[in-house]
Amino acid sequence: xxxxxxxxxxxxxxxxxxxxxxxxxxxxxxxxxxxxxxxxxxxxxxxxxxxxxxxxxxxxxxxxxxxxxxxxxxxxxxxxxxxxxxxxxxxxxx
Amino acid sequence: xxxxxxxxxxxxxxxxxxxxxxxxxxxxxxxxxxxxxxxxxxxxxxxxxxxxxxxxxxxxxxxxxxxxxxxxxxxxxxxxxxxxxxxxxxxxxxxxxxxxxxxxxxxxxxxxxxxxxxxxxxxxxxxxxxxxxxxxxxxxxxxxxxxxxxxxxxxxxxxxxxxxxxxxxxxxxxxxxxxxxxxxxxxxxxxxxxxxxxxxxxxxxxxxxxxxxxxxxxxxxxxxxxxxxxxxxxxxxxxxxxxxxxxxxxxxxxxxxxx
Numbered sequence: 001x002x003x004x005x006x007x008x009x010x011x012x013x014x015x016x017x018x019x020x021x022x023x024x025x026x027x028x029x030x031x032x033x034x035x036x037x038x039x040x041x042x043x044x045x046x047x048x049x050x051x052x053x054x055x056x057x058x059x060x061x062x063x064x065x066x067x068x069x070x071x072x073x074x075x076x077x078x079x080x081x082x083x084x085x086x087x088x089x090x091x092x093x094x
Numbered sequence: 095x096x097x098x099x100x101x102x103x104x105x106x107x108x109x110x111x112x113x114x115x116x117x118x119x120x121x122x123x124x125x126x127x128x129x130x131x132x133x134x135x136x137x138x139x140x141x142x143x144x145x146x147x148x149x150x151x152x153x154x155x156x157x158x159x160x161x162x163x164x165x166x167x168x169x170x171x172x173x174x175x176x177x178x179x180x181x182x183x184x185x186x187x188x189x190x191x192x193x194x195x196x197x198x199x200x201x202x203x204x205x206x207x208x209x210x211x212x213x214x215x216x217x218x219x220x221x222x223x224x225x226x227x228x229x230x231x232x233x234x235x236x237x238x239x240x241x242x243x244x245x246x247x248x249x250x251x252x253x254x255x256x257x258x259x260x261x262x263x264x265x266x267x268x269x270x271x272x273x274x275x276x277x278x279x280x281x282x283x284x285x286x287x288x289x290x291x292x293x294x295x296x297x298x299x300x301x302x303x304x305x306x307x308x309x310x311x312x313x314x315x316x317x318x319x320x321x322x323x324x325x326x327x328x329x330x331x332x333x334x335x336x337x338x339x340x341x342x343x344x345x346x347x348x349x350x351x352x353x
Contacts, residue, residue, distance in 0.1 A: 001343070001346040001347055001349075001350050002350075003347075003350050003351070017347070020343070022128065023125055023128040023129050023132065023133060023340070024125065024340060024343045024344075026121050026124060026125060027121055027122055027124075027125035027340055028344070028347070029121065030119050030120075030121030030122060031121075031122075034119075069351060072347075072351050073348055073351045073352065076344045076345075076347045076348035076351065077344075077348060079340065079341070079343075079344035080341050080344045080345060080348070082122055083337045083338070083340055083341035083344070084341070085098075085099050086099050086101075086115075086118070086122075086126075086337050087334060087337055087338075088099075089099035089100060089101045089115070090099075090101045090113075090330070090333060090334060090337075091334075092101065093101035093102055093103055093113065094101075094103070094330050
């Protein structure tokens with residue numbers, strides 16, 4: 001997974017995530033929005049034809065006392081947690 | 095904070111299943127759906143070596159048809175990019191079927207034996223070696239394991255009163271799965287909390303609750319997945335692999351961020 005930081009401040013991060021599409025980005029965005037300290041999370045993906053970038057650009061903004069990069073890490077953790085919990089619930093039913 | 099998911103199967107068979115997931119966000123549900131379609135790899139014929147093709151179709155057409163035959167896939171023993179060789183040798187007059195494919199690996203073979211490849215007339219013959227490769231639906235639709243994957247909100251029907259005496263008895267069509275909330279208004283066996291496929295009452299609510307005024311609500315964060323596979327994987331395997339693919343990407347992202 002190739003990351004390219006576009007803009008980085010203490011409470012704001014804009015990062016390009018190469019090779020990903022809506023499948024993962026929307027899950028990640030959803031998880032970030034549920035994460036404590038995150039005030040805004042979104043991603044932008046332009047279709048190639050529009051002349052924009054093709055890889056998604058994730059933007060995260062956080063509260064003053066939260067580092068944006070840490071929040072992203074927490075978001076990724078949360079996705080993994082969701083996946084593990086889903087696995088467990090699905091296995092229990094199957 | 096842990097998530098409280100609850101999974102319940104409504105319908106289940108080899109290749110098709112309906113299961114309810116409670117407590118799931120729309121974003122995650124859609125991620126799973128998309129991953130089931132495009133990110134779980136399956137084997138498909140990708141390269142063919144034609145030894146003899148005296149059938150009425152071009153080599154390319156035969157190649158396309160072979161590519162579309164679903165092949166059983168064991169994801170524990172293979173990874174994306176792995177190849178398995180299959181061969182087919184049929185002489186007319188006979189129809190070449192997918193079941194005539196002979197695989198070099200017992201784990202990989204046609205999921206169905208009765209898919210016609212081509213009808214061979216007297217004197218025609220088809221002999222082909224085909225390399226199947228493990229890849230994702232994102233690369234080519236022939237690699238899709240899930241052929242019909244979708245979800246709907248779980249729905250709740252509320253009886254809000256009786257229908258007016260002179261009101262038209264129009265049908266009230268609803269599809270999906272409802273969670274019974276008004277069992278006392280149903281003829282026959284019903285308990286509150288039952289999960290009922292709308293097909294059971296012809297997808298017409300007026301047949302289940304005759305003469306009642308109804309309101310239908312979506313149950314929040316409860317989605318009923320309906321998944322059908324092409325036979326290369328079971329629905330359970332497909333779902334778990336899809337979730338796993340999302341998890342591994344999150345894992346990768348976390349590692350990348352930590353650096």
